[in-house]
Amino acid sequence: MSHELLEPADALRIILQHCAPTPAQDRDSELALGCVLRQAVVSAAAVPPFDNSAMDGYALSGGPAPLAAGSEWLVEGEQAAGDAMQGRAQGAWEIMTGAAMPEGLDRVIPVEQTERLEAPHRVRLLAEVAPGQNVRLAGSDVAVGETVLAAGTVLAPQHLMLLASLGVARVSVAASPRVAALCTGRELVDDPATPLAPGQIRNSNGPFLAARMPHTGAELAHAETVGDDVDAFLDAVDRARAAGSHIIISTGAVSMGRYDFVPVALERLGAQVLFHKVAIRPGKPLLFARLPDGTLFFGLPGNPVAVAAGLRFFVEPTLRAMLGLPAERPWQVPLAAAFAKKPRLHFYLKAQLTVDERGQLAATALRGQESYRIRPLAEANAWVHIPLEAGELPAGTLVDVYGLGHLESPSWSRA
Numbered sequence: 001m002s003h004e005l006l007e008p009a010d011a012l013r014i015i016l017q018h019c020a021p022t023p024a025q026d027r028d029s030e031l032a033l034g035c036v037l038r039q040a041v042v043s044a045a046a047v048p049p050f051d052n053s054a055m056d057g058y059a060l061s062g063g064p065a066p067l068a069a070g071s072e073w074l075v076e077g078e079q080a081a082g083d084a085m086q087g088r089a090q091g092a093w094e095i096m097t098g099a100a101m102p103e104g105l106d107r108v109i110p111v112e113q114t115e116r117l118e119a120p121h122r123v124r125l126l127a128e129v130a131p132g133q134n135v136r137l138a139g140s141d142v143a144v145g146e147t148v149l150a151a152g153t154v155l156a157p158q159h160l161m162l163l164a165s166l167g168v169a170r171v172s173v174a175a176s177p178r179v180a181a182l183c184t185g186r187e188l189v190d191d192p193a194t195p196l197a198p199g200q201i202r203n204s205n206g207p208f209l210a211a212r213m214p215h216t217g218a219e220l221a222h223a224e225t226v227g228d229d230v231d232a233f234l235d236a237v238d239r240a241r242a243a244g245s246h247i248i249i250s251t252g253a254v255s256m257g258r259y260d261f262v263p264v265a266l267e268r269l270g271a272q273v274l275f276h277k278v279a280i281r282p283g284k285p286l287l288f289a290r291l292p293d294g295t296l297f298f299g300l301p302g303n304p305v306a307v308a309a310g311l312r313f314f315v316e317p318t319l320r321a322m323l324g325l326p327a328e329r330p331w332q333v334p335l336a337a338a339f340a341k342k343p344r345l346h347f348y349l350k351a352q353l354t355v356d357e358r359g360q361l362a363a364t365a366l367r368g369q370e371s372y373r374i375r376p377l378a379e380a381n382a383w384v385h386i387p388l389e390a391g392e393l394p395a396g397t398l399v400d401v402y403g404l405g406h407l408e409s410p411s412w413s414r415a
């Protein structure tokens with residue numbers, strides 16, 4: 001293991017060499033929201049399943065030419081949504097939206113373009129109606145045999161709508177990576193109702209990691225808070241592994257302090273530490289290791305924004321790879337104002353994307369970039385990455401912008 005500061009791209013390369021896609025798993029479609037398709041979905045059914053009316057009105061037929069306004073037709077029957085297909089029909093049929101077209105009829109005139117006449121029951125057309133007008137043909141949305149969803153699709157509600165319309169009950173998806181979150185620090189208090197004793201702080205990393213997991217495509221397999229004690233930490237790691245974790249995230253205790261015991265604990269576990277410290281701010285003391293059983297271990301530095309950035313830029317890309325998704329491509333957005341830093345580290349900035357009245361996006365680094373400051377993170381709608389070599393960046397410089405999560409595109413507010 002080297003103690004040189006690693007480039008984040010090199011750190012990611014090392015991480016990705018040590019992770020593999022999760023196995024495919026069949027799931028009920030209705031429970032597959034947010035899952036990543038492993039197999040394309042090919043339709044075995046037509047949507048719509050039969051020719052049907054797009055309007056409440058009258059179904060008619062009449063060869064290739066439009067039927068003329070003013071013509072009158074005998075009303076021969078009625079067809080509502082849910083009625084079985086009618087055999088050979090003629091004349092006019094009163095028809096409801098979604099009802100199957102009676103056989104032989106090929107167009108529908110909306111009821112408001114007609115006049116109802118009685119004795120006998122007839123309809124007069126107030127507009128002409130062409131062949132095929134207001135008819136939704138079987139298979140016109142999806143034909144049998146079409147690939148409707150590609151492998152790699154992250155299933156959103158509209159995809160579940162499509163699957164439901166096709167009657168696809170089960171889909172093959174990537175099994176969700178299981179992640180454990182272990183927060184370290186004897187200063188931490190979990191229960192928000194417990195008053196703080198002197199020197200104590202509230203655990204904000206634990207609730208953050210737990211809350212982010214479902215947004216990342218992962219499942220929280222285990223979570224606990226442990227003091228600055230190697231044995232207690234090793235017991236927590238055992239419980240995390242027993243819970244089937246593919247990834248264990250710890251927060252805190254990876255820096256230079258006397259109680260920063262994570263490296264010692266990893267040594268006792270026989271873990272292979274693949275790197276410790278990356279050329280980034282926040283979160284420089286980031287540690288990545290592989291336990292002897294293959295479990296991946298991320299030691300995130302304890303400051304809350306170091307946890308957020310470590311999760312976003314190192315753990316989430318790992319989850320992407322495990323889910324079988326390609327690497328992310330950031331947006332390129334101009335800086336709203338000049339930004340200056342020393343050309344020593346990569347910066348991940350809490351940022352606001354705004355759109356002006358001309359539709360132009362701009363990215364602003366929020367005030368308060370220190371890694372203990374949670375409030376600007378709560379105001380951020382995006383992350384900005386400023387590369388190591390960058391020093392003084394004038395307003396208008398294009399920078400890489402990322403959403404708050406790897407499955408979320410950046411959002412923006414009005415300038």
Ligand SMILES: Nc1nc2c(c(=O)[nH]1)N[C@H]1C(S)=C(S)[C@@H](COP(=O)(O)OP(=O)(O)OC[C@H]3O[C@@H](n4cnc5c(N)ncnc54)[C@H](O)[C@@H]3O)O[C@H]1N2
Nearest residue numbers: 183185203204205206252253254255256260301302303306
């Ligand atoms: N001499 C040096 N000191 C520090 C360095 C360094 O290079 N040399 N690096 C600094 C940086 S950068 C960071 S980041 C932190 C990382 O330290 P640790 O990972 O060892 O984290 P802790 O010391 O345990 O905690 C840091 C900070 O965060 C608070 N914390 C921890 N856990 C939580 C939690 N679950 N919820 C809320 N807040 C938490 C903790 O109380 C500390 O204030 O080290 C710097 N020091």
Ligand code: MOO
Nearest residue numbers: 282283284306371
């Ligand atoms: O990396 Mo630390 O998170 O800058 O404070």
